[in-house]
């Protein structure tokens with residue numbers, strides 16, 4: 001029986017104004033191993049409540065087999081997740097990507113990566129985490145006629161991404177429920193223009209442009225009320241000149257800089273200004289998307 005392990009990177013979505021569109025893969029991973037069996041479903045490596053057929057890995061695994069008109073046979077799935085859950089670092093997208101890729105690899109790679117993105121995007125509802133998880137690097141995506149279209153953008157090599165991860169979670173459903181259904185024309189113009197300049201600032205390595213462009217009026221001002229310490233941390237990060245935004249739907253906060261000063265200031269002052277515990281985690285950009293790390297025929 002075939003066995004394969006798929007590694008998927010963490011992703012940070014939105015990057016400020018690029019709501020549901022921009023994303024970047026980061027050097028933190030979830031590995032998922034698939035082993036075909038004669039019958040049944042066995043899922044290990046996660047809490048008992050996630051070991052049923054509604055597990056995201058298994059759902060996307062089945063969705064890909066159904067699209068290929070392949071029979072769903074027995075499968076053992078082992079999840080080794082290093083991406084923290086419900087923290088805004090793409091943990092759910094990583095599970096969907098792993099399931100889709102696992103099914104495709106075990107059944108002869110009949111679908112393209114774009115085909116797998118189409119299937120998982122229909123499940124997740126937006127491609128901003130999925131695209132960098134599949135393709136690596138910095139991506140911008142649109143959904144046109146129901147199908148995701150994603151492209152990679154260049155990134156200056158000197159950026160350092162620093163994630164500030166709190167000890168509490170924030171379900172994406174809650175973080176989306178506080179967003180308004182409608183926005184003003186002024187706010188739409190603000191986000192379109194800032195989004196375009198975020199991509200250019202990331203390409204050029206222009207930190208001053210980045211911290212100005214990486215502002216948003218579609219989601220962060222509504223979500224920050226759900227995140228204790230948000231405003232204090234934002235004010236502290238801004239004193240260093242780094243770019244600052246919510247990572248995905250939060251609660252992780254993301255800083256992007258070219259200067260060592262950010263980490264020095266955070267190490268010295270973060271604990272004293274916050275009520276919650278925040279872990280400072282420097283992460284490199286991961287340019288390799290989801291891939292096979294082990295395979296047995």
Ligand code: HSE
Pocket residue numbers: 013014019020021126128129172175176219248249
């Ligand atoms: N773009 C999404 C959001 C990312 O901000 O809600 C989280 O899934």
